[in-house]
Amino acid sequence: xxxxxxxxxxxxxINNISDIDSKVWHDFFGVEHPFTRYEYLxxxxxxxxxxxxxxxxxxxxxxxDADNVVALMPLYLKTHSWGExxxxxxxAEAYERHNxxxxxxxxxxxPFTPTTGQRIGFNSELSTLEQQQLIGHIQTYLSQAVxxxxxxxxxxxxxxxxxxxxxxxxxVMERVGCQFHWHNQGYVDFTDFLGTLTSRKRKNxxxxxxxxxxxxxxxxxxxxxxxxxxxxxxxxxYQNTYLKRSGHxxxxxxxxxxxxxxxxxxxxxxxxxxxxxxQLVASxxxxxxxxxxxxxxxxxxxxxxxVHFEACYYQGIEYAIANKLAVFxxxxxxxxxxxxxxxxxxxxxxxxxxxxxxNEAIGHFCEQEQSHIDIYMQQxxxxxxxxxxxx
Numbered sequence: 001x002x003x004x005x006x007x008x009x010x011x012x013x014i015n016n017i018s019d020i021d022s023k024v025w026h027d028f029f030g031v032e033h034p035f036t037r038y039e040y041l042x043x044x045x046x047x048x049x050x051x052x053x054x055x056x057x058x059x060x061x062x063x064x065d066a067d068n069v070v071a072l073m074p075l076y077l078k079t080h081s082w083g084e085x086x087x088x089x090x091x092a093e094a095y096e097r098h099n100x101x102x103x104x105x106x107x108x109x110x111p112f113t114p115t116t117g118q119r120i121g122f123n124s125e126l127s128t129l130e131q132q133q134l135i136g137h138i139q140t141y142l143s144q145a146v147x148x149x150x151x152x153x154x155x156x157x158x159x160x161x162x163x164x165x166x167x168x169x170x171x172v173m174e175r176v177g178c179q180f181h182w183h184n185q186g187y188v189d190f191t192d193f194l195g196t197l198t199s200r201k202r203k204n205x206x207x208x209x210x211x212x213x214x215x216x217x218x219x220x221x222x223x224x225x226x227x228x229x230x231x232x233x234x235x236x237x238y239q240n241t242y243l244k245r246s247g248h249x250x251x252x253x254x255x256x257x258x259x260x261x262x263x264x265x266x267x268x269x270x271x272x273x274x275x276x277x278x279q280l281v282a283s284x285x286x287x288x289x290x291x292x293x294x295x296x297x298x299x300x301x302x303x304x305x306x307v308h309f310e311a312c313y314y315q316g317i318e319y320a321i322a323n324k325l326a327v328f329x330x331x332x333x334x335x336x337x338x339x340x341x342x343x344x345x346x347x348x349x350x351x352x353x354x355x356x357x358x359n360e361a362i363g364h365f366c367e368q369e370q371s372h373i374d375i376y377m378q379q380x381x382x383x384x385x386x387x388x389x390x391x
Contacts, residue, residue, distance in 0.1 A: 007065050007130075009063050009070070009134070009137055009141075010063070010065075011061065011062070011063055011064075011138075011141050012061075012062045012063075012064070013059040013060070013061060013062075013075070014058070014059070014061075014062050015057070015058050015059060015060075016058060017038065017041050017042050017045055017060060018042065018045070020038075020060065020062065022038045022042075024069055024072070025038040025072060025121070026038055027123075027124065028071070028072050028121025028122060028123065029072070029118055029121040030118075032289050032290060033117050033118065033289055034264065034267045034287040034288070034289060035110040035113050035115055035117055035287070035294075036074070036110065036117050036118055036121075037264060037267075039259075039260065039263040039264040040260060040264065041074060041110070042259075042263075043256050043259035043260045043263065044056075044111055045058060046255070046259055047252075047253050047255035047256035047258075047259055048255075049111070049112075049251060049252050049255075050111050054251075055078055055079040055080045055082070056076045056077075056078060056083070056111055057077040057078075057079075059075045059076060059077050060072065060074055061073040061075050061142070063134065063137075063138065068123065069123065070122065070126060070134065071122050071134055071138065072120070072121045073108055073119060073120045073121070073138065074108055074109070075106060075108045076106070076107050076108075076109070076111065077104050077105075077106060077151070078103065078105050078107045079103045079104050080103065082251075083112040083251055084107060084109055084114075084155075084157060085114035085157075085158075085332045085333075086109075086114075086155070086157045086158070086177060086349045088155075091362060094361075095152065095358065100152075100355065100358075101150075101152060102152045103152065104152075105153045105154065105155065106142060106145070106146060106151055106153070106154035107154070107155045108120075108154070108155065108156040108157065109155070109156075109157035110158075111251075112251045112252065113296070114157075114158060114179070114331065114332040114347075115158060115294060115329060116159070116160060116347060117160065118160055118163065119156050119157075119159050119160075119163055120135065120138065120163060122134070131166070132166050135163075135166045135167060135169075135170050136169075136170040136171075138170075139167065139170040139171065139172055139352070142154045142352065143352050143354070146352065146354050152353070152354060152355065153353045153354060154351075154352045155349060155350065155351050155352075156172070156349060156350040156351075157349045158347055158348075158349060159348050159350060164348040167350040168350070172351065172352055173350065173351045173352065173359075173362070173363050173366060174349075174350060174351075174366065174370075175348070175349045175350075175351055175366045175369065175370075176349075176366075176369070177346070177349070177373065178346060178373055178376060178377055179329070179331075179332055179333070179344075179345050180333075180334060180335065180337040180338060180342035180343065180345065180380075181327050181328065181329050181330070181342060181345045182320065182327070182328040182330070182337075182340075182341055182342045183326065183328075183343060184320055184321060184324070184325060184326050184327070184328070187321045188321075189318075189321060189322075190314070190318045190321060193317065193321065194206070196386050196387060197341065197385045197386060198385055198386070198387055201339060201385035202385075204339070205314070205340060208306045208309050208314075209306070209314055210306075211305040211306035212304065212305065212306035212307050212309065212311075212314075213310065215275060215276055216274065216275060216281065216282075216304060216307065216310075217273070217275075218271060218273050218310065218311070219271070219272055220270070220271055220272075220319060221269070221271075221272055222266065222270075223260075223261055223264075223265035223269065223270060224261070224265030224268070225265075226261065226265070226270050230272060231258070231261055233272070233280045233283055234257070234270055234272075234283040234284075234285060234299075235254050235257055236280075236299075236301065237280070237283040237298070237299030237300055238250055238252070238283070238297050238299040240299055240300070241298070241299035241300055242299070250297075252297070257285075267287055267289070268285065268286070268287055268288075269285075269286040269288060269319070270283065270285060271283060271284040271285075271286065271298075271311055271315055273300075273307065273311055280301065281300060281302050281304060281307070282298070282299065282301065282302075282304065282307050282311055283298065283299060283300075284297065284298035284299075284312060284315070285297040285298070286316065286319070288325070291325060291326045291327060292325060292326065292328070292329055293320045293323075293325045293327070293328045293329070294329050295312055295313075295316045295328065295329070295330040295331055296331065298311055298312050309340070312330060313330060313337065313340050313342075314340075316328050316330060317341070328342075330342065338383050338384060338385070339385055340385070341385060341386070343380075343381070343384060344376075344377040344380040344381060346373070346377065
């Protein structure tokens with residue numbers, strides 16, 4: 001019997017996504033999820049929001065079998081931990097206390113975007129078994145590259161359940177986290193949704209909405225139909241709020257927003273918020289897929305009662321109901337979302353730590369953290385505002 005020849009893979013780090021064929025990228029990752037789209041990642045690089053200067057050096061992994069690309073992985077060499085939302089500051093501080101460099105590190109993620117999604121894209125001709133085997137090879141290659149270049153670690157953040165399972169089977173450490181998402185139970189409208197809540201929570205939401213909508217008008221504009229003035233207005237709001245909160249104008253530049261408006265505007269919704277004189281006072285940026293609404297960035301030019309909850313939560317819920325979207329992902333953290341109907345959702349990430357001692361210590365930490373997250377999520381579920389608490 002003729003023995004099947006084992007595949008021999010070649011690996012290459014790509015420093016600019018423009019060196020990867022956009023059609024191949026879309027074949028591997030699809031176009032449904034807005035943040036793994038070629039256009040989104042390209043805009044980050046073209047605008048220089050992602051670059052060596054900002055601490056995000058692109059090093060996308062391309063895996064080839066002979067002359068055929070069989071896998072792709074968005075990957076960055078990081079010199080800090082900002083913009084990741086899987087917090088490892090304590091790990092970095094522990095390294096520093098022992099006079100060991102934690103940076104640089106390799107990170108597979110969508111910069112500044114804490115959203116679960118596919119992190120390794122495969123050629124559709126690969127079987128499930130071949131994909132699992134290839135993930136094992138990728139894990140080995142990246143781990144060897146980390147050791148060879150004296151990087152501390154590599155990390156794969158906000159992985160899908162399937163890919164997380166594959167990475168865990170390949171021997172990569174798992175870490176869990178928690179976000180809060182709103183789930184559409186086939187509601188007819190916002191009033192129908194409110195009817196499922198307890199009386200006290202329903203009254204609180206109505207009070208917040210009244211405060212926000214007394215003197216303000218809210219309207220969604222499709223990103224590809226928004227005017228240049230509307231986009232500029234959103235950017236002013238975004239930068240103003242970041243400046244007040246963090247002392248800088250945000251991770252993302254006007255050039256980035258201009259680029260995604262031009263290349264993927266149909267997947268974007270701008271929420272414009274104006275006063276009775278028609279002047280812009282706040283704005284929020286949303287992304288849509290066939291099943292999900294993603295609330296991402298917002299900002300205000302002036303303080304208004306209740307406008308944050310209305311702009312970032314209630315308008316999104318209404319939009320999801322009206323457009324029959326299953327899930328509204330409003331971003332990372334924020335247990336205050338629970339009182340507004342958002343349920344706790346487990347997130348996962350994978351981590352390879354080169355230093356043997358730290359690998360053992362961090363692995364123990366992740367095990368303990370997971371038990372705490374499980375308890376925390378159960379506590380949050382018990383605080384959900386639904387009448388029967390079964391949503």
